[in-house]
Amino acid sequence: MKQLYEEIIERVGVGIHAVDGDGKTIIYNKKMREMEAMNKEDVLHKDVRDVFQFQENQSSTLLKSLQHGEEIVNVKQTYFNNRGVEITTVNNTFPLKVDGDICAAVEIAADVTKMERLIRQNLRQTKTDFTFNHIIGKSSELKEVIALAKRATRTNSNVLIIGETGTGKELFAQSIHAESERSEAPFITQNCAALPDTLIEGILFGTTKGAFTGAIDSPGLFEQAQGGTILLDELNSLNIALQAKLLRLLQERKVRRIGDSKETSIDVRVIATINEDPIDAIANNRLRKDLYYRLAVVTLFIPPLRERNGDIPILIEEFIKKYNGLFKLNVKCVSEDVLQFFDSLSWPGNIRELEHVIEASMNLVNHEQVIEFDHLPYQYRKSEARRPIPHQVITEAPKNNENTGLTEQLALFEKRTIEQYLRAHKNHITNTALALNLSRQSLQYRMKRLNIQVPKT
Structure with a gap:
């Protein structure tokens, strides 16, 4: 039976740490070792006070339970291991008694280190780094999107930004916030693809102590962004069930923490981004249609670089x-x-x-x-x-002219080459561009520079 109990303690999915009457560790299971990134020999049979360091005005919940004989339930504790690495847990600690005397204390701990770091990170990210002045480019396609985005700064409507990866969607989101009346309020970003569903729900909507193992009273990002803007990046990666919960929040402008019965009114502007065509996302069940219509009050299509x-x-x-x-x-x-x-x-x-x-x-x-x-x-x-561009043989070479310099000769050759390709492809711009291994926009730019006219059909 002793061997069986030891095996169970070693395999359970929560951290278990027990100390004897002198505060020395007698049980230290695998999950606890993983949470604290320490080996058994670093902790076992050693005084807790010699191994761990605690924040100012805090002490070990294990020792507190041992010394005062009190049961401590759902208490968050932040401390440091023997290498100075910060750890945050939610503990249930209770004393063990034999014949009425306290002989040991046991702690059952859930690791919330990752969640704590994410919350701190998002709390720090309350200011924007970019404005419209940081958006680089002079193309008509880009100017059109910037103009629409600037008009969106005048209202509090939700915004959906559509664009491929790397087009600068977050830059536009930050710029809209920075030039809106919410600019002095928080701007908080959350990538919906970065976290598992079980974690991101608590991050977005908040948690209530006791809602699940390790749950603590913690405001979600919507509460933290009160009065400001929240950016939900890669929304199409968010679980469909959570999208339904998000839709309800947008409709009622109220948020309910996980495990809570009361709702909190929020005043938050939502900007969301997706990296694919929303029609495809809806068709493939990656985006709810009703959520799309709720968010796409203002829709920005960020052109890819190739355009x-x-x-x-x-x-x-x-x-x-x-x-x-x-x-x-x-x-x-x-x-x-x-x-x-x-x-x-x-x-x-x-x-x-x-x-x-x-x-x-x-x-x-x-x-x-x-x-x-x-x-x-x-x-x-x-x-x-x-690789060398496969092409037709140019039969018409530029004529020598002693009064024409190299630059003029090259321009003339380029013009004649493009004209020959246009004729060969019946003035079809896209096919001509493909044959010349150019983008359509690049070919049109060269035609304009060289004054090449295509007959209108």
Whole structure:
């Protein structure tokens, strides 16, 4: 039976720590060792006061129960292990008596360290770092979205921001908050894909002591964001059941903590982001249709980088400036070869991918002032996009003219090449761009620069 009890104690999913009448550890199970990141020999048969450190004006709940003979229920305790790592638990502690005398104390603990850190992190994140001035680009597609976002700052309506990963959705969300009447109130962000359902529900809506093992009285993010804005990033990753609870909150403007019977009125603006077409998300049961309509009062579609190629040089300039300061370099620009290569890419990671490429390239720069193709990360240097472009043989070469310089000759050759490809593809812009290995926007830019006209049909 003794062996059986020891095996059960070792395998249960809560931490169990027991001390004898002198405060020395006599039971220290596997779950407790995992929670406190310590080995059995670090703790077993040692005085608790010699192993752990406690915050100012706090003491071990184990020792308190041992010394005063009191049962301590659902008490949160923060302390440090023998390496100074902070641990937060919710404890149920009680004394053990033999013939009326206290001979030991046992503690059953639930680990809430991760939740505590997340709550602290979100409480700190109450101010925005970005405004509309930080949004880089001059393309008409981007300007249109910025104009709509600025109009959204005048109201308190919910906002849904749709865009691929890396397009800068959070930057737009922060900018809307920063220029709204809520700018002095909290701005709190939560990535819905970052946490399991069991944890994110408590983070969003709050918990009540005793609602479940380890639950403590804790306000959720909606209560913390009172008067301000909450950003729910990657909303389509949130469990459908939690989306229903979120919908009810948006409709009634009230939140109920897990395990509580009362509701708290909230005044919070909700901005949500999704990284896919909402129609696809609804069709694949990743987004509730009624929640979509509730959130999409103002809808912003952030264009991917491949649809605003003209902004690439501006973004490159900003990223070079940023990493010059961080790396103490003096890079001026990228080479024409690199710029043309960038213009041919589809950029699935969008602006974030471009920034990472510039950062990685500048890590390979010594004293050069121009980023060359050889400075690019390996996967880009070996990219299939770098292969020679399959094309027709250009039969009409530019004529020699002693009065024409090299720049003019190259421009003339480029113009004639594009015109020949247009004729070969019956003036179809998209097909011509594909044949030239250019984006549609890049081809249109070159046609405008070279004054190439396409007959209207």
